Amino acid sequence: MALHTPPMPAGELVTEGPGRAPGARTGRLRNLRPTTWVGLAFALPLLAYLLIFYLYPLVENVSMSLHRFTRASFVTGEAPFVGFDIFGEVISSPQFWPTVRQTAIFVIVSLTFQYVIGLALAVFFRRVFPLSAVLRGLFLVPWLLPIIVSGTTWQWMMDADSGILNQFLGIFGVDPVWWLNAENSLMSVTIANIWLGIPFNLVILYSGLQNISGDLYEAASLDGAGPWRQFWSITFPLLKPVTAITLLLGFVYTLKVVDIIWIMTMGTGTSQTLATWAYSMAFGKGSSGVIRYSEASVVGTILLVIALAMGFIYLAVQRRQEADR
Amino acid sequence: MSTSVATLSSTGTAPAGRDNRVRRAWWKTTIGVILTAVMLFPVYWMVNVSLTPRDAIRSADLFPHNPTFEHYSQALSQQLPYLGTSLLVGLGTVALTLLISAPAGFAVSRLFVPGRRVLNFSLIVAQMIPAVVMALGFYQIYSRLDILNTVPGLILADSTIAVPFAVMLFSAFMAGIPGELLQAAQIDGASHWRTFRSVVLPISRNSAVTVALFAFLWAWSDFLFASTLNREGGNLRPITMGIYDFIGAQNQEWGPMMATAVIASIPTAVLLVVAQRYVAAGVTAGAVKD
Numbered sequence: 229m230a231l232h233t234p235p236m237p238a239g240e241l242v243t244e245g246p247g248r249a250p251g252a253r254t255g256r257l258r259n260l261r262p263t264t265w266v267g268l269a270f271a272l273p274l275l276a277y278l279l280i281f282y283l284y285p286l287v288e289n290v291s292m293s294l295h296r297f298t299r300a301s302f303v304t305g306e307a308p309f310v311g312f313d314i315f316g317e318v319i320s321s322p323q324f325w326p327t328v329r330q331t332a333i334f335v336i337v338s339l340t341f342q343y344v345i346g347l348a349l350a351v352f353f354r355r356v357f358p359l360s361a362v363l364r365g366l367f368l369v370p371w372l373l374p375i376i377v378s379g380t381t382w383q384w385m386m387d388a389d390s391g392i393l394n395q396f397l398g399i400f401g402v403d404p405v406w407w408l409n410a411e412n413s414l415m416s417v418t419i420a421n422i423w424l425g426i427p428f429n430l431v432i433l434y435s436g437l438q439n440i441s442g443d444l445y446e447a448a449s450l451d452g453a454g455p456w457r458q459f460w461s462i463t464f465p466l467l468k469p470v471t472a473i474t475l476l477l478g479f480v481y482t483l484k485v486v487d488i489i490w491i492m493t494m495g496t497g498t499s500q501t502l503a504t505w506a507y508s509m510a511f512g513k514g515s516s517g518v519i520r521y522s523e524a525s526v527v528g529t530i531l532l533v534i535a536l537a538m539g540f541i542y543l544a545v546q547r548r549q550e551a552d553r
Numbered sequence: 554m555s556t557s558v559a560t561l562s563s564t565g566t567a568p569a570g571r572d573n574r575v576r577r578a579w580w581k582t583t584i585g586v587i588l589t590a591v592m593l594f595p596v597y598w599m600v601n602v603s604l605t606p607r608d609a610i611r612s613a614d615l616f617p618h619n620p621t622f623e624h625y626s627q628a629l630s631q632q633l634p635y636l637g638t639s640l641l642v643g644l645g646t647v648a649l650t651l652l653i654s655a656p657a658g659f660a661v662s663r664l665f666v667p668g669r670r671v672l673n674f675s676l677i678v679a680q681m682i683p684a685v686v687m688a689l690g691f692y693q694i695y696s697r698l699d700i701l702n703t704v705p706g707l708i709l710a711d712s713t714i715a716v717p718f719a720v721m722l723f724s725a726f727m728a729g730i731p732g733e734l735l736q737a738a739q740i741d742g743a744s745h746w747r748t749f750r751s752v753v754l755p756i757s758r759n760s761a762v763t764v765a766l767f768a769f770l771w772a773w774s775d776f777l778f779a780s781t782l783n784r785e786g787g788n789l790r791p792i793t794m795g796i797y798d799f800i801g802a803q804n805q806e807w808g809p810m811m812a813t814a815v816i817a818s819i820p821t822a823v824l825l826v827v828a829q830r831y832v833a834a835g836v837t838a839g840a841v842k843d
Contacts, residue, residue, distance in 0.1 A: 264667060266745045270660035271672070273653045274720060281713050282679055285690025292693060352585070357578040363585045365825060367592060372821040374774035376793045377814040380800065381599045384807055390611040392598060423595070484683030487776040491800065507685045510692070511781045521689070528686040539678035 286532065293525035307522075318526045323505070331501040334418055335482045339475060341422040346429025346474075351463065353430075354437050364434070371427035379491030382420040383408065386492075410497025417489045417499045424488060425481075429474060436470030437463065469549045476545065480538045484531065502527055599818075603811035610807050624812035632813050634788035635795035638704065639773050642791055643820075645708035646772035647765045650715045654764065655757070658723025659749050663735065679717040687713060688781040695782055702786035710778040715768035726760040727753060766824055773820050792817045 268275075293314060295307040318324060353364050370378060385392050386407035394404040407416040440463065448458050486503045489495055494512070495504030510524035590597075602610060603624050604617040660666050661673070691710050692701070700706040730753065738748040754761075776793045783790050796817060799810040 264665055267660045267664035267666040270656040270664055270745070270749070271666045274657035274660075274716070275672075277653050277716060278675060278679070281709065281716075282675075282682070282687075285687050285694060286682070288690040288693045289686050292689065349588070352581070352588075355581075357581040357585070359582050360585065363589045366589050368825065369593060369596060369821065372770065372824060373596070374776070374793060374817055374821070376774070376776050376796045377599065377818050378595060380796060380810060380814055381595045383800075384602065384811070385595060385598055390613050392613050395613050423592075426592070480681045484681075484685065486683075486685050490780075491776070491797070503683055503685050506683075506689070507777075507781075510685075510689055511784075521693075524685075525689055528683065528689050531683045532686050535681040535683060536678060539674065539681050542677060542681075543674060 289525050289528050289532070292521055293529045295522065297521040297525075298519075314522045314526050318523050323500075327500050327502055327505050330414055330498055331483070331503075333414060334421070334485075334499075334501050335479060337418050338421045338425060338482050339478050342425035342429045342478060343471070343475060345422070346426050347433050347467075349426070349430045350433035350437050351459065353434060364430075367430055368427045370424050375424070375487040376491055378420070378424060379488050382416075382423075382488075383492045386416055408493055413493040413497040413499035415498075417492050420492060421482065421485060421488055425478065428481075429478070432474050433467065433470060436467050440466050469545075469552075472545050472549075473542070476538065476542050480535060483534060502531055506531070596818075599811050599814055602807055603815050605808065607808055624808035625816075627809045628812040628816060631809070632792060632795045632816065635790060635792040636816070638786075638789055639791040639793075639817075641704055642707050642711060643769040643772045645704070646711045646715060647768045649708060649712045650719050650764060650768040651761060653712075654716055654719035654723055655754065655761065656749065657720045658727050658757075658760075659753055661720065662724035662728040663730075663753075664745070676717040676721055679713075684714075684777045688777055691778070692781055702783050702789065704789055707775075707778060707783045707786075707791070708772070710782055711772040711775050712768070714771045714775065715764070719764040719768065722764055723757065723760055726757055730756055770820055770824055773817075 292307075294309060294311060296310050296314065297307045349367065353360055386394075388394060388404055388406045388408070391407070393407065397405065406412055444462050444466075445458055448462055453461065484503050485501070486507050489499050489501060489504045490507060493499045495501070495508050500508075506524045506527035509520040509527070511519075601615070601617055604620040604622070605614065606617075606619055606621045606623070609619070661669060666672065687710070695701045695706055734752055734756070735748055738752045743751065773791070774793065775791070776797070779791050779793050780797060783794070786794075792813070796810060796813050799805060799813070
């Protein structure tokens with residue numbers, strides 16, 4: 229992505245040109261000289277867009293977390309500034325720490341299984357075999373389906389009375405599981421979320437595997453290393469950079485999940501995470517019926533800070549990987 | 554297709570060692586088919602339920618013995634307006650995303666933009682911001698501007714899912730365009746805009762297709778913005794809300810619901826059949842490139 233400064237072709241000098249970049253030497257071709265104004269002009273729609281559609285809502289969100297908003301605020305416009313009071317209220321609320329715990333379980337269990345299954349499949353698909361491309365393509369389906377579609381399907385499969393999952397378990401004499409009740413809902417939404425995340429892991433890890441030279445494996449098998457040994461001595465160590473990126477992105481994407489949980493359980497019981505909590509306080513048709521924008525924004529702001537931190541870590545990891553190369 | 558992306562998604566070729574390999578390859582195909590079947594079982598189940606007559610749904614048969622299309626006709630008669638809205642929102646999002654991201658990709662990759670590193674960082678972080686946070690902010694702004702429950706409002710919000718990704722994809726591809734091409738255009742006296750429109754854009758067609766496909770699919774699939782910014786939009790709500798209505802209903806009707814879900818999955822199917830290679834390229838480009 230370095231700026232392109234092309235070599236000058238002989239005999240075709242253009243000595244003058246509008247929009248000269250500062251510090252540009254004469255006698256060079258008129259652009260591809262980097263020109264500040266032109267670059268800005270092309271980027272302007274994006275810059276304006278980022279300011280209006282990213283920064284503004286985010287500022288709005290943070291501001292809401294510092295003002296006490298109520299339903300009436302939308303009519304009267306009155307929302308007194310209260311500093312970090314609402315942060316204190318949210319963090320000391322009895323729901324806060326259990327929700328953090330559930331979020332952590334949801335994220336860690338999802339990531340672990342998505343990664344392990346995704347990696348196993350990537351290794352499985354590494355060498356071409358008949359139909360491998362088609363099958364690999366089909367594995368993308370869960371990732372491409374609208375979440376409302378997969379969410380409702382899982383919800384029906386997990387129905388306690390007539391869901392296929394309980395019927396299947398019944399063959400082995402297992403009693404019906406109340407998948408979606410308060411106690412089990414965290415496990416159920418995690419299962420569905422793992423299913424959703426496998427394709428993403430598979431695709432990224434697969435492309436990572438393609439960059440490992442086949443010679444290494446040939447040499448290893450000449451030395452008598454079996455598939456297991458090859459995996460631990462070649463595949464896994466060489467895949468570390470890709471693994472880091474995959475897990476990092478997976479963490480961020482899983483942390484912000486609302487839709488699959490909301491569609492399956494409305495974030496009830498143990499399936500409440502920070503993201504669904506924020507959603508339900510602001511938009512939920514919750515049982516309480518009380519809309520709490522400021523509290524929702526506080527949780528949102530916490531999530532935002534985590535996302536920002538992850539962005540920095542992502543960048544640092546990427547830099548280090550580029551330096552190593 | 555982008556050169557850098559193509560290398561990532563190209564398949565490795567099996568080296569020599571024929572006979573044994575061939576036999577093992579068919580073994581792998583068998584296992585692969587089984588794994589895929591397990592993975593796609595929920596999708597099969599959705600189709601199965603959508604074809605099962607109403608009175609047989611609760612018995613959870615593995616196969617629709619008396620397949621019926623009644624759920625589909627019911628779904629279509631109810632959901633047509635929502636499908637129309639979704640189509641409109643999807644196309645609007647595609648147009649807006651392309652309009653903003655193509656020039657920006659050109660600027661970021663080939664022209665001098667001050668603060669390019671900060672911009673790149675913002676694009677990465679933008680993709681990490683939880684949608685619920687965005688929705689909270691948008692809700693506040695939209696209710697002040699009184700554009701809640703409108704199609705343009707939803708298009709604007711949905712485009713935020715796609716724009717950062719699109720800029721990164723375009724700039725990754727455009728960075729690989731040979732400099733000689735752009736130079737030739739300049740020598741012929743083309744302006745930057747002309748170079749962009751007549752040289753860069755036509756070459757970047759595949760990137761544009763990838764961006765368009767993803768932008769459409771994401772807008773089509775969006776639940777979060779639709780359920781927050783467009784809750785009371787009546788017929789101006791997208792198909793995801795049409796399905797969501799079933800969940801809230803007293804007596805959840807699984808047949809029509811699953812039929813609607815199948816219909817809502819059509820763009821996914823199209824994407825897979827028409828554009829699988831773009832999809833794989835898109836996933837890897839969005840995640841591991843910048």
